Amino acid sequence: MAGPPIVAVCEDDADIRELLAAYLTAQGFSVETAGDAKALDRVLARIKVSLVVLDWMLPxxxxxxxxxxxxxxxGPPVIMLTARDEDGDRVAGLDGGADDYVSKPFNPRVLLSRxxxxxxxxxxxVAIDTLTVADLVIDPDGxxxxxxxxxIALTAAEYDLLLCFARAPQRVLSRNQLLDATRGRTADLFDRTIDMQVSRLRRRLDEAGSDVAGLIRTVRNAGYMLAAPARQR
Structure with missing residues (x-):
C-alpha cells in the first residue's frame, strides 16, 4: 500500500511549524519541516513531497x-501561508505559482481543507492505513x-487522542500540540482538559485490559508520549 502524502511545512516560527506538523500528522499525513529556503531545499533533495505549505515572510x-x-x-504544489492579506499580495502569490493562499491567523481545519x-x-x-500499537488495532477509516x-468503545475525544498518539509514537507531545491536533484552534491554549482526557483514555484502556494504558507516559514539564512503536498495514 502506498504511504500517506508527504507535506513539507516551511515556516520560520517554530511554534507554528510544530503546531502544523502535529496537526497534519494527526490527520494522516507524513510531515517534513523546514525553517528557511535552504532547509526546504535539503528536504526536497532528500524526499519527494506531495505538497509544500510555505510561509511568505522567511529569512x-x-x-x-x-x-x-x-x-x-x-516542483510540488504550494499553499502560501502568510499574514499578508491585501488583494494585491494574494494575486502576486497566485501569479507566482501558488496553488492556494491561507492568511494568518488561521484555523488548522481551514488549512487542512485547502x-x-x-x-x-x-x-x-490520504492513504488510511490500519495502525497496530502493542495489543491494539486502530482503524482510522472505520x-x-x-x-x-x-x-473497545471510546468517545470521539478519546479516539482522537489515541489516534494522535499512534500517529506520533515515541515522540513527546505537549498539551498544546495535543489540543491543536485533536480540537484545532478552538481550544484555549491554557486549557488543562487534555490531562483529564488522557486520564480517561488510560482508564478506559486499562479497564479493557490493554497494555497501551501503561504505555501512555507523562513526561514531566513536557507533555505525554506513547512509549511504543506503531505499525502500519
Missing part, C-alpha cells in the same frame, strides 16, 4: 521567490479500536 529567500523557483522547476483540495486536484489522496478482535 533569506522569501516564500514568493521560493514558490516561483519551485514552479519553474516543476491541503486536501489541492492534493485532490494533483491526484493524491474509527474503530479493537483488542484481540473485540471492539
Amino acid at each position: 533569506g529567500e522569501n516564500g514568493l521567490s521560493i514558490c516561483r523557483r519551485l514552479r519553474a522547476n516543476g 491541503v486536501n483540495a489541492v492534493l485532490r486536484r494533483a491526484g493524491a489522496t 474509527r474503530q479500536v479493537t483488542l484481540r478482535g473485540c471492539e
Whole structure:
C-alpha cells in the first residue's frame, strides 16, 4: 500500500511549524519541516513531497521567490501561508505559482481543507492505513479500536487522542500540540482538559485490559508520549 502524502511545512516560527506538523500528522499525513529556503531545499533533495505549505515572510529567500523557483522547476504544489492579506499580495502569490493562499491567523481545519483540495486536484489522496500499537488495532477509516478482535468503545475525544498518539509514537507531545491536533484552534491554549482526557483514555484502556494504558507516559514539564512503536498495514 502506498504511504500517506508527504507535506513539507516551511515556516520560520517554530511554534507554528510544530503546531502544523502535529496537526497534519494527526490527520494522516507524513510531515517534513523546514525553517528557511535552504532547509526546504535539503528536504526536497532528500524526499519527494506531495505538497509544500510555505510561509511568505522567511529569512533569506522569501516564500514568493521560493514558490516561483519551485514552479519553474516543476516542483510540488504550494499553499502560501502568510499574514499578508491585501488583494494585491494574494494575486502576486497566485501569479507566482501558488496553488492556494491561507492568511494568518488561521484555523488548522481551514488549512487542512485547502491541503486536501489541492492534493485532490494533483491526484493524491490520504492513504488510511490500519495502525497496530502493542495489543491494539486502530482503524482510522472505520474509527474503530479493537483488542484481540473485540471492539473497545471510546468517545470521539478519546479516539482522537489515541489516534494522535499512534500517529506520533515515541515522540513527546505537549498539551498544546495535543489540543491543536485533536480540537484545532478552538481550544484555549491554557486549557488543562487534555490531562483529564488522557486520564480517561488510560482508564478506559486499562479497564479493557490493554497494555497501551501503561504505555501512555507523562513526561514531566513536557507533555505525554506513547512509549511504543506503531505499525502500519
